[in-house]
Amino acid sequence: MRTLVFGATGNIGARVTERLIVRGQRPVVFVRDTKKAKALFGSRVDLRPGDLEQPVSLAPALDGIDEVFLVTDRPGLEEKDRAVALAAKAAGVRHVVKLSTLDVHSGIGTGPWHARGEAAVRDSGVAFTFVQPAGFMLNAFGWAQSIRERGVLRSSTGEGKIAFIHPDDIADVAVEALINRDHDGESLVITGPRALTYGEMAETIGRAIGKRVRFEALSDQQASAGVVRWAGKGPYADALVDIWRAVREGRLDTVTDGVQQVLGRRPITFDQWAEENADAFQ
Ligand SMILES: NC(=O)c1ccc[n+]([C@@H]2O[C@H](COP(=O)([O-])OP(=O)(O)OC[C@H]3O[C@@H](n4cnc5c(N)ncnc54)[C@H](OP(=O)(O)O)[C@@H]3O)[C@@H](O)[C@H]2O)c1
Numbered sequence: 001m002r003t004l005v006f007g008a009t010g011n012i013g014a015r016v017t018e019r020l021i022v023r024g025q026r027p028v029v030f031v032r033d034t035k036k037a038k039a040l041f042g043s044r045v046d047l048r049p050g051d052l053e054q055p056v057s058l059a060p061a062l063d064g065i066d067e068v069f070l071v072t073d074r075p076g077l078e079e080k081d082r083a084v085a086l087a088a089k090a091a092g093v094r095h096v097v098k099l100s101t102l103d104v105h106s107g108i109g110t111g112p113w114h115a116r117g118e119a120a121v122r123d124s125g126v127a128f129t130f131v132q133p134a135g136f137m138l139n140a141f142g143w144a145q146s147i148r149e150r151g152v153l154r155s156s157t158g159e160g161k162i163a164f165i166h167p168d169d170i171a172d173v174a175v176e177a178l179i180n181r182d183h184d185g186e187s188l189v190i191t192g193p194r195a196l197t198y199g200e201m202a203e204t205i206g207r208a209i210g211k212r213v214r215f216e217a218l219s220d221q222q223a224s225a226g227v228v229r230w231a232g233k234g235p236y237a238d239a240l241v242d243i244w245r246a247v248r249e250g251r252l253d254t255v256t257d258g259v260q261q262v263l264g265r266r267p268i269t270f271d272q273w274a275e276e277n278a279d280a281f282q
Helices: 011-022 032-043 055-064 077-090 111-123 139-149 167-180 200-208 220-231 235-248 258-263 270-276
Strands: 004-007 028-031 046-049 067-070 095-100 130-132 153-154 185-190 214-217
Touching: 011 032, 011 077, 011 167, 028 032, 028 055, 032 046, 046 055, 055 077, 067 077, 067 167, 077 095, 077 111, 095 111, 095 167, 111 130, 130 167, 139 153, 139 200, 139 270, 153 200, 153 220, 167 185, 167 258, 185 258, 200 214, 200 270, 220 235
Parallel strands: 004 028, 004 067, 028 046, 067 095, 095 130, 130 185, 153 214
Antiparallel strands: none
């Protein structure tokens, strides 16, 4: 079995690649930065250099590939999904597992981009599975500097809740879909075990580092000014502010038993994630 992993130098793709290696595969990774990939995986993978912005790099990368793990990002991701799905179909790939989002169901934030991406994959005729996670626990790293320097988590999410999911759960579900093929044609909606307010997550991080972490509410305007400082103005920054508003309004507090259904075990808690990553916050 030869699996081509997109986004292999990113959060979820790297975990998927490592898991495939543990399962005895030699994954093929589609990367624009081969140095970064070599630093991560050494000689345990085959490198196929390419860039999703240059669709001509897809056909050679997909040659001889059975399965694809697909990660695309940012506005316009549906065009990348379409290009990969069509090239995969033409290359005789048997199955594409796309990292999508739970928000395709709410239409919030990046949901519409991924909904169009899913439609493009479906329309290509290739067999597919969509992994639809809630927000990532990893997003909490965005609070690290403020927690380290001022002991505060600032956000426009108010008292709203969200069931962030551990990246290992996402990767485990994706690998299960890739290897066992029991979920072809399905959308796997996966969340963490419990919806929490950002104030509760601040307390959890505080417990993990042995210091009090306060929650401070921001307005949408303040949150927008903050995100524009690192992401620039535009649809990506707008999507993030939309997501935080939807959390505040109680529109993103979905909890599913998707991880239990696919993996036969409970999803990992935010407490565990905070303990594993305490160093980043102190
Ligand atoms: N964060 C959340 O809460 C959340 C929730 C649900 C769904 N999602 C979805 O999860 C996905 C992001 O996953 P992630 O966090 O694992 O991603 P990530 O860590 O941001 O990594 C993105 C990966 O894509 C690669 N990449 C970017 N542009 C590329 C291009 N033009 N050609 C080839 N490779 C390219 C990057 O390569 P380089 O190393 O070269 O940059 C990197 O490996 C997005 O689709 C997002 O919408 C996120």
